[in-house]
Amino acid sequence: MDAERRFWNDEMETLPSDRKRALQEARLLARLPNAWAGSSLLRREWKASGVHPADIRSLDDFIRAVPTVHKEMVRQFRDDTGDPYGGMSLLPADVPCDVHTSSGTTGAPTFLPITERDKSIFAESLARHLWAAGLRPGGVASLSLALYLRPAFALADAARRIGARVTFTDWPDLPRVVQTFRYLKPDVHAFLSPPQAIGLRAEIARLGLDPKEILGSTGGFIWAGDALTPKARRLVDEEWDSEAFELSGTGDLCFMMQECDRHDGLHMHDDLWFVEVVEPGTTIPVAEGERGEFLFTSLMDESLAFIRWRSEDIGTATTEPCACGRTSTRLHFLGRVGYRVSIRGQTVFPVEVQRILELWPEVDHGLFQIVRTGPDMEILRLRVGTREGEIADPAGLKPRLEASLEDALGIPARVDWVDAESLLALGPPHKVPRIHEAD
Ligand SMILES: [Zn+2]
Numbered sequence: 001m002d003a004e005r006r007f008w009n010d011e012m013e014t015l016p017s018d019r020k021r022a023l024q025e026a027r028l029l030a031r032l033p034n035a036w037a038g039s040s041l042l043r044r045e046w047k048a049s050g051v052h053p054a055d056i057r058s059l060d061d062f063i064r065a066v067p068t069v070h071k072e073m074v075r076q077f078r079d080d081t082g083d084p085y086g087g088m089s090l091l092p093a094d095v096p097c098d099v100h101t102s103s104g105t106t107g108a109p110t111f112l113p114i115t116e117r118d119k120s121i122f123a124e125s126l127a128r129h130l131w132a133a134g135l136r137p138g139g140v141a142s143l144s145l146a147l148y149l150r151p152a153f154a155l156a157d158a159a160r161r162i163g164a165r166v167t168f169t170d171w172p173d174l175p176r177v178v179q180t181f182r183y184l185k186p187d188v189h190a191f192l193s194p195p196q197a198i199g200l201r202a203e204i205a206r207l208g209l210d211p212k213e214i215l216g217s218t219g220g221f222i223w224a225g226d227a228l229t230p231k232a233r234r235l236v237d238e239e240w241d242s243e244a245f246e247l248s249g250t251g252d253l254c255f256m257m258q259e260c261d262r263h264d265g266l267h268m269h270d271d272l273w274f275v276e277v278v279e280p281g282t283t284i285p286v287a288e289g290e291r292g293e294f295l296f297t298s299l300m301d302e303s304l305a306f307i308r309w310r311s312e313d314i315g316t317a318t319t320e321p322c323a324c325g326r327t328s329t330r331l332h333f334l335g336r337v338g339y340r341v342s343i344r345g346q347t348v349f350p351v352e353v354q355r356i357l358e359l360w361p362e363v364d365h366g367l368f369q370i371v372r373t374g375p376d377m378e379i380l381r382l383r384v385g386t387r388e389g390e391i392a393d394p395a396g397l398k399p400r401l402e403a404s405l406e407d408a409l410g411i412p413a414r415v416d417w418v419d420a421e422s423l424l425a426l427g428p429p430h431k432v433p434r435i436h437e438a439d
Helices: 017-038 040-048 059-065 071-081 116-132 152-162 174-184 194-206 211-215 230-239 350-357 394-409 420-424
Strands: 098-101 111-114 140-144 165-169 188-192 220-223 244-250 255-258 273-278 292-298 309-318 330-336 341-343 346-348 368-372 380-386 413-419 435-437
Touching: 017 040, 017 059, 040 071, 111 116, 116 152, 116 244, 116 255, 140 152, 140 174, 152 165, 165 174, 174 194, 174 211, 188 194, 188 244, 194 211, 194 230, 220 230, 230 244, 244 309, 255 330, 273 309, 330 350, 346 350, 350 368, 350 380, 350 394, 380 394, 380 420, 394 413, 413 420
Parallel strands: 140 165, 140 188, 188 220, 220 244, 368 435, 380 413
Antiparallel strands: 098 111, 244 255, 273 292, 292 309, 309 330, 341 346, 368 380
C-alpha cells in the first residue's frame, strides 16, 4: 500500500458526474427487488402508493414515484407488530449478524442488524475518512465511541484495513483517554464529541500536563456528535496544535460524511448512497446550494431497507469538485428538522445559538437547550448550564447574554440558568438534547 497516495479509494472518490449517476442508477435498480421482498414496512408503504419495483426503471422513476420512510413509521411498526426491527430488516431470522441500536437522542432506540458483508462495505468507506484525517499504514487509530453504534465495528475494521493498530476507549473515561494519548500517541482519534473535548481539556489541566505535548502528535481529531463550531475548531487546531475534521451523518444507516483537509463541506460516498435535498417533509427538490432536508437511499445495504429515508437533517449539498481533488458530493449540515424552532416566524437552529454563546467564556461549554413552547414563539428561551460558583455574577451576566443573542439573531431572548449536571444527565453521553419541550 502506498502511504503517499492522496486518497484511500482514488477511483470512487474522484468519479466524474456521469459515471457517478450511472453507477448509482445501476446499484439502485439492482437493489430494489430485494428491498421490496424483504422489508414488510417498505412493501406496505409502496403498495399504499401503488408502486411496484417493476415500475421503477430509472433514477428519474425512483424520484417521481417512490414513497419516503421515516423513524416514526419504524417505531410504530415495531409497537404494532412486536418486530424488533420495525419492518426494516431484510434478513431472514436465521442469518447471523450483529444487532446495534439507534442513538435514541429522541425517543426509544430501534434495533439495527448488520451483516459481515455490510460491515466490510462500510469499513471500506470509513477508511476513506480515516485516511483523509491522516491515518496511514503502521499508524495508530484511537477509537472512542459507544458499542451500540451501528458503524462501531466497521470503523475498527477500517483502521485495520489501512494497516494501523487500533485502540479503544469509552467516551467518558477521560483518564484512560489521556493515557492513550500519552503513551500510544495515536495518529487519528475518533470520535471527539463536544463533552469529551471539554473533559479532555480539563483532565489534562488537572494533571498539569501540556496539551500540545500530549495531543499535538495526533494529526487528526474526527469530531462527531454535534456541529463543529469555530471555538471547538480553535481548541483542536490551536490549543492542541492538531487538526479537527468534522464528521456527521446518520449512524443508524452507517451514512458518514467528513471534511477533507480543505474543510469546505463534508464529503459523502456517492458510490454507496443516493442523496436528495428536498423541502422539509416533502419530496420536492430544492435548487443546488439551497437549504433542505436530506433523503438518504443506501445503494448497498443488504441488512436494512433505508430507501428514501427521511433523515430529518437540514443542510445543503454541492456537487462542485472540491479543491482537494475529490469529486464526491459535499454536504453542509445545519441541524435536525426537529431541532429548529420558530420565533416570530424566524427559523433558528441550535448551532446558530451556540455560535453566539461561544463568544462568552462563561457559557462557551455548549451546555444549553432551547425551550420550545409551541410551533411559533414570541421569545427565544434558553436553559444554559452552569455549576455552583462557576460564574462570578450570574444575575449580571444574564442581561448581557440576552442582549447579545437579541443583537445577533434579531429576536427577543431570555436566559435561565440550570444545573450543568442535570443537562448532561438528559441525553446519551455524547449529546445534550437541544430542545426542551415545555408548556
Ligand atoms: Zn475535499
